[in-house]
Amino acid sequence: MSKFEIKIEKAGSAWKVNMAGVIDEDADFNPHSLAGAPAVELQLSQIKSINSCGIREWIKWMGTAGSVPVKYHECPKIIVDQINMVQGFLPANGKVMSFYVPYYNDDSGSEKNVLFTLGKEYGDQGIQAAPAVKDEQGNDMEMDIVEAKYFKFLKK
């Protein structure tokens, strides 16, 4: 079980926040207030899991940023699921800059996570150009999600 880690770089025009590990009832956001940040950029690719307590703490912590712009980078599926399910998980002034989409091949069972980036694979109106993805044996892979649910946050 990987421990919750958070590092904040406060230099520049936006505070850069790197998060990793498990966000659960033991994750302590209190020493990491975002109050006073001119803007916040979160790198989320290393988050492994989040439970209901972690979600609640996350929302409270996001509230410390106030109304400054917040950007989420490289959101894994577990974060996209929360953005879709829990209003406020992505604050009103927040934007998803990139997120992972799971792909799957039914025959081989191969799995891959593909990064979708704002302005490239998707825009403010939704998916623009989903890439064709192959596994290591050259088999075509399909998006392993229910598109109406997984991409719901793009239309908010």
Place this chain on the structure above:
Amino acid sequence: MKFHAQGSAIFANLSEQAKRLYPNIQVITLNSKSGATGKEVVFVDENLEADQVIAEVINRNLHNLIQKNEGRFEETLLASGRLLENQKNYFQSDYCFFADHAETKVQIPFTGPPDKQVLKKLSLEFSRQVGNSSVVSAADAVIEELYMNAIIDAPREAKKKGIQSQGIECQLYLGKVKDWLQVSCTDPYGSLDIQQFLGRMSEVYTKGAGQAINLDDSGGAGLGCVILFEASACLILGVQPGVQTKVTCLIPLGISNRKRAEMKKSLHWFEL
């Protein structure tokens, strides 16, 4: 003592085996006009979304609502019959929903936060053995919430109700049978108020999780219950008041994450 099946479309493939094995279980389509109720009735549908399952269970006071998923309905129905025929068996520490014994299983006792790391390590190892990464992720989400229910919510509710614990040891059970991963968690309090549990789920589905979440509460509230249901194809809630609570989630194996997300959900609940 009769097997009662109404609704020819849904029951077209219902086996003689189910009728023979569980003659005292009534199986009725949800939209039939039979007016049947009771704990021994299994209601069946095939088109309900997760929120609609919870609404039907609450509004019509249903105890058993199962849904038809292609290739899996027969075994789900048989397992439901088996559960209803003797609900006491459900509380056996190695009770397996789909068969007498799991093909492979692990049972992990735990008593509190110091055990969580070992619990997570062993359960992740097990789910990696039996499923792909999306199964591991679903199982992990379920285990997180079951752990929270057992360690935080159950003793808190027990204290409120003046229930003396039957011990301090909880147990997590993971078993693989056929194309299913069963995750069960038992706590020694029997303090779960199932109506309240379902009501909180309903609140999350109707108001939205962001509105229903209580930012000042230390417990799991409705969001955790919904996370359990969303990650599973079937949820079983059993309570022996003042003795024990056992919550089971069934996660389908051998299919993609998309197909698992599209599966229709089933729910059983009972108090002994």
